[in-house]
Amino acid sequence: MLIGCPKEIKPQEFRVGLTPNAAREVVANGHQVIVETNAGLGTGFSDADYIEAGAEIVPTASDVFERAELVIKVKEPQAVERKMLREGQVLFTYLHLAPDPEQTKDLLTSGCTAIAYETVTDVAGGLPLLAPMSEVAGRLAPQVGAWTLQKANGGRGVLMGGVPGVGPANVVVIGGGVVGTHAARVAAGMGADVTVLDRSLPRLRYLDDVFGGTFKNSYANAGNTIDLVRRADMVIGAVLVPGAAAPKLITREQLSEMKPGAAIVDVAIDQGGCFETSHATTHQDPIYEVDGIMHYCVANMPGAVARTSTIALGNATLPFLLALANKGWKQACIDDPHLLNGLNVHAGQLTYFAVGKALGIDVVSPSLVIK
Structure with missing residues (x-):
């Protein structure tokens, strides 16, 4: 051939x-x-x-x-x-x-x-050709989110790990799959206070067993999600429905309840994004602002x-x-x-x-x- x-x-x-x-x-x-x-x-x-x-x-x-x-x-x-x-x-x-x-x-x-x-797919129900890029994008998400949080980029001016006497950034990761797990690990490694949201109780048990001390987890019902998002300095969208359009998890109306200058990193943007206000951007012009919230929605993050x-x-x-x-x-x-x-x-x-x-x-x- x-x-x-x-x-x-x-x-x-x-x-x-x-x-x-x-x-x-x-x-x-x-x-x-x-x-x-x-x-x-x-x-x-x-x-x-x-x-x-x-x-x-x-x-x-x-x-x-x-x-x-x-x-x-x-x-x-x-x-x-x-x-x-x-x-x-x-x-x-x-x-x-x-x-x-x-x-x-x-x-x-x-x-x-x-x-x-x-x-x-694979025998375990995974996505073997998506997984490597999900791992890369997940590990990149807190890194680009930290950059987006910098005041010069329109963010809140919050340091991920804080300093003695000043608390760390509050990071919420929506989705506990490959992207979300890698994002949470790196964000926690940067010193942030991290919570992962997911609807799968077996997945939450797995995350608690393996990472229980590294980051927290919570069930992703509507009440928990908006409560955590209100307090977040950074929200990472890491939800995937294989082959389908990503579900919209945060509406534009709910942006008004977030902290001014908070950062959204939408890793699901390849599948349409999981925030109502998301639209694809490029590495050349990666972030934009909607209602005071900074959005990072680069559609080919691993290309960086x-x-x-x-x-x-x-x-x-x-x-x-x-x-x-x-x-x-x-x-x-x-x-x-x-x-x-x-x-x-x-x-x-x-x-x-x-x-x-x-x-x-x-x-x-x-x-x-x-x-």
Whole structure:
């Protein structure tokens, strides 16, 4: 199979879909790899690194899309890239279709087969291709939130860990999954007073057993949530419904009950955000203010630490990439129902129910598609 990796073109996105080490593995399995020139520079990988791994360097993204049977990326294809997709081509990347009707429409029109990292599952019920970036985003969230809290950035001017005689920042993390757990660990490590909210009692028991002394937890009913948010200096939104639009947990009206200059970090922004006032921003212009509350809603947070993120993502995607290349997408999905769960679009048909529900589009069962 001919596998192609274009350079990411989303603003301030420095990651790359294929590392030289992954390219080497793919070539060793008898496949061809083409990489757009300078695709890996943002991550510290040169064209020479890919050539040494056995890949061919091509001058433009159009060369990649025109030749490749399978295109591997990091972020969802941008409008100009979607125009280059073709019928029968396989796209393997993050898609986040639920809040993005235009992308969904273009993918359906293209006739391609699109497999989304964020809906591939594992035997434990986890999301193995989302988890590495969730870990990165979770660990970044308190860091960028602390920056947002600085007075020069419009925040309250509160130091995360305080100082002797002055209390620490009060941080609330909504969601106790991968993002929330990593965010809480780092925020607590910075000295903040941290509470994690979640609706799963088994998850709360787990957090208490493992981290019980490091941070607190509370059940995420409406009363507890707004009570804690009122007192918070920083609120981190870390709620995920796989493949679906994120639920809106804090309304604009409730912002008026928060402390002036408090910071909101919405890690769920890729799926539409979990605060009513959230809209996607970029690393170049990451924060904005609504009713005195500072919002950090960068849609590709892990891109800020591109090298760490790329290597972590590459480690996770490689086994699935090899399966797709060695067997073809259809046989790979027949053999692995967890990879089949990643199938979102095929030949003009939507194949992921949560996306169809969010966008009001008819859905075909992926099991019928592969038959």
